[in-house]
Each structure stands twice: as C-alpha cells, then as structure tokens.
Amino acid sequence: MKSGNLTVSDARLKKAFKNLQQITNDGSTSKKIKEATEDAKLTTGTINKYYMDLNKAEVKLSTGKTVTCRVLQLFCNELILKYTPEGDYGYDETNGAGYIIPRTRIECAVLPTRADTGHTDYFLIGYFNSNDVPDPVPAPSMGNVKLSYVSAVDEYLVQFGADGFNVITNQLNQYTGVNSEYKQPVDDLATNExxxxxxxxxxxxxxxxxxxxxxxxxxxxx
Structure with a gap:
C-alpha cells in the first residue's frame, strides 16, 4: 500500500507518536544517544607519549581512555613547525619511531572525527593550562608577541611587534634591535683595538x- 493511499486520522497519528515515544524512551536507545553525544564533545587529557616524527601523541583522556591523536598542524607542506617536549626518550618498534615521555604534565584538548567517516580519528587541537595561578613568565607589552623557552635558570625568547625586534639568548648575552639594526650590550665593552x-x-x-x-x-x- 502506498503512503498516498493512507487516510490520516487522529488515531493513526496518536499511534505513530506513541511508537516513536516508545523507541526514543527505550533504555538502550537513550544510552546510545548519550554516548554519541558525549563522544562528539571536545575532550581534554594529558600526553603520555609524544611521537615527534609521526606528528602524533598518545593521550590519556579525562574519561580514562587512552587514544592516539594526530597533532593538528599550524602550517603544511613546505612550512613545518616542529616541537619536541623535554622528557625521557623511548622507541616504539611497532611504529618504528621514537617518542618522548614528557617530564612535566602537558594538558591538551582532543576532538574525535565524526562516526560516519568509517573510523574514528582523534585530533590533538591544542594545549592549555588548567592552573588559575598567574603565570610567572611575564607577558609582552601591548602590541607585541613573545615566544619563550623557560628553563630552570633562565628565559630565552624572541619578541617582536610595536616595540621592535628583540632576541634574548640568555640574561647575560642579549641581542636587541629594531628592524635590521641590532646591538649587543657586550659591544660596548673594551676590545683589544x-x-x-x-x-x-x-x-x-x-x-x-x-x-x-x-x-x-x-x-x-x-
């Protein structure tokens, strides 16, 4: 029988809505919907292993599950930005690649692909710090960008913007300058000449x- 030949009555509509309600209220259906909704949400976790050459990371999610994530790249093709955290080196014979177990806690945000892609791929889309205490590393002045590496004894940085260009390799050997004019404080010291x-x-x-x-x-x- 074709749907066009059906006579839509109040009784038929009530029965259809009742059947739909029973399906959606079914325990297993509700559980599947809840799981699918949770899986689609942004997830946080910490990095267990960082595969430098594979651009992947093993992440322990806040749910307790451990997944391998692809590291989202800022650039692509011929312009590549690489990062290797400090830690203990290891080698994965299955993947044929080395990895680093970070010495410090690295928190990250993870997002899975949609289920209809055929398989679930996880992507590490960025890092964050859950500590609400002010960062001991000073921020740059307004209109400037700073990229810092902080060690136990010093800060090494590249800073540029409204205040010009500044590179500090350490606190005793600073290179400062604006545009292409660079000056090193030790240049003012006396030389043999x-x-x-x-x-x-x-x-x-x-x-x-x-x-x-x-x-x-x-x-x-x-």
Missing part, C-alpha cells in the same frame, strides 16, 4: 709612574 687606541697599556703606565718618581726626586733634591 679600543684598548690600544684609547687606553694606556700596563707597560706604559709603569713607565709613566717611574718618570713621575724621578721628577719628584729631582724636585726634592733626593
């Missing part, structure tokens, strides 16, 4: 002192 031109050598100082002594002796008649 400046010492020879602007300052007396030790031998010259000794000679001057000796001459002064002789002059003083002559004046006093001693």
């Amino acid at each position: 400046t010492l020879e031109k602007e300052y007396y050598t030790r031998a010259e100082v000794d000679e001057l002192l000796e001459n002064l002594k002789n002059e003083l002796k002559g004046e006093t008649g001693q």
Whole structure:
C-alpha cells in the first residue's frame, strides 16, 4: 500500500507518536544517544607519549581512555613547525619511531572525527593550562608577541611587534634591535683595538709612574 493511499486520522497519528515515544524512551536507545553525544564533545587529557616524527601523541583522556591523536598542524607542506617536549626518550618498534615521555604534565584538548567517516580519528587541537595561578613568565607589552623557552635558570625568547625586534639568548648575552639594526650590550665593552687606541697599556703606565718618581726626586733634591 502506498503512503498516498493512507487516510490520516487522529488515531493513526496518536499511534505513530506513541511508537516513536516508545523507541526514543527505550533504555538502550537513550544510552546510545548519550554516548554519541558525549563522544562528539571536545575532550581534554594529558600526553603520555609524544611521537615527534609521526606528528602524533598518545593521550590519556579525562574519561580514562587512552587514544592516539594526530597533532593538528599550524602550517603544511613546505612550512613545518616542529616541537619536541623535554622528557625521557623511548622507541616504539611497532611504529618504528621514537617518542618522548614528557617530564612535566602537558594538558591538551582532543576532538574525535565524526562516526560516519568509517573510523574514528582523534585530533590533538591544542594545549592549555588548567592552573588559575598567574603565570610567572611575564607577558609582552601591548602590541607585541613573545615566544619563550623557560628553563630552570633562565628565559630565552624572541619578541617582536610595536616595540621592535628583540632576541634574548640568555640574561647575560642579549641581542636587541629594531628592524635590521641590532646591538649587543657586550659591544660596548673594551676590545683589544679600543684598548690600544684609547687606553694606556700596563707597560706604559709603569713607565709613566717611574718618570713621575724621578721628577719628584729631582724636585726634592733626593
């Protein structure tokens, strides 16, 4: 029988809605809908292993599940940005690639692909810090961008923007400059060339002192 030949009555509509309600209220159906909804949400986790050469990471999700994620790339093709966290090195014979077990906790955000793609792929889409305490690393001034590497004893950074360009390799050896004009504070220190031109050598100082002594002796008649 074709649907066009059916007579739509109140009884038929009520029965259809009742059947639909029974299906949606079924325990197994509700569970599947809830699971699908949860799986589609943005998930957080921490990195267990970081595969530098594969651009992948093994992540333990906040749900307790462990998944392998593809690291989302900022660039592609000929422009590649690589990152390797500090930690202990290991080698995965199955994948034929090395990995790093981070020394510090690295929190990340993970998002799965849709189920209708045929298989579930997870993507690591970024990092975050759940600590609400102010960051000890100072932020750049307004209109500037700073990329820092923070060690136990120092901060190494590249900063540029409204204030010009600034590279600090460490606190004792800073390169600063605007545009293509660079200056290093140690450039102001005396060199062999400046010492020879602007300052007396030790031998010259000794000679001057000796001459002064002789002059003083002559004046006093001693």
